[in-house]
Amino acid sequence: DTAVSQTPKYLVTQMGNDKSIKCEQNLGHDTMYWYKQDSKKFLKIMFSYNNKELIINETVPNRFSPKSPDKAHLNLHINSLELGDSAVYFCASSQDQRGGLSGANVLTFGAGSRLTVL
């Protein structure tokens, strides 16, 4: 059973379109994340949600809208896609204590969704 699953794995679309990437985790974790890995392989956090509540929003353009219907799902919707949005998007989850100093937040990552905007 896949712990963190993302769909689709590959997505090719035209500029200006709206698309979504879905993520589901079956680990019972409270916190989920979206990371973006650019062409230089640099991974950077975009959002994190704890129990459906937005915790981190790293100055991502508001064309990106995460949606968490429940704590096992965190979907990423992107409006008006631009060429620079082409990247691999990784979903992850962890069992964190929000606001605490647990520091023991081992992340489990999905396999990634490669988005190509033409």
Added chain:
Amino acid sequence: KQEVTQIPAALSVPEGENLVLNCSFTDSAIYNLQWFRQDPGKGLTSLLLIQSSQREQTSGRLNASLDKSSGRSTLYIAASQPGDSATYLCAVTGGGNKLTFGTGTQLKVEL
């Protein structure tokens, strides 16, 4: 702002060799440091996590050290194998449980 740097960016070694990957970070106020492995077309696998109060962690042929005061960590891989070929990423956890990743070291172990 936390910055994480990994050296070298790429490394090629013959099978059986011991090797060291380096990671440095600019802000020592971290909760922990993790080493990940990324295989092409796949997600990240957590290899080792070192809490800020610890100096090192070991798992099999892997040993990671942490010197928080100097902002450095190393990942030591003993007796390297072709299956170790991958990109290795280090990441530090700061405020808000946010991970900041390095740019990675691409390792190739040749037969």
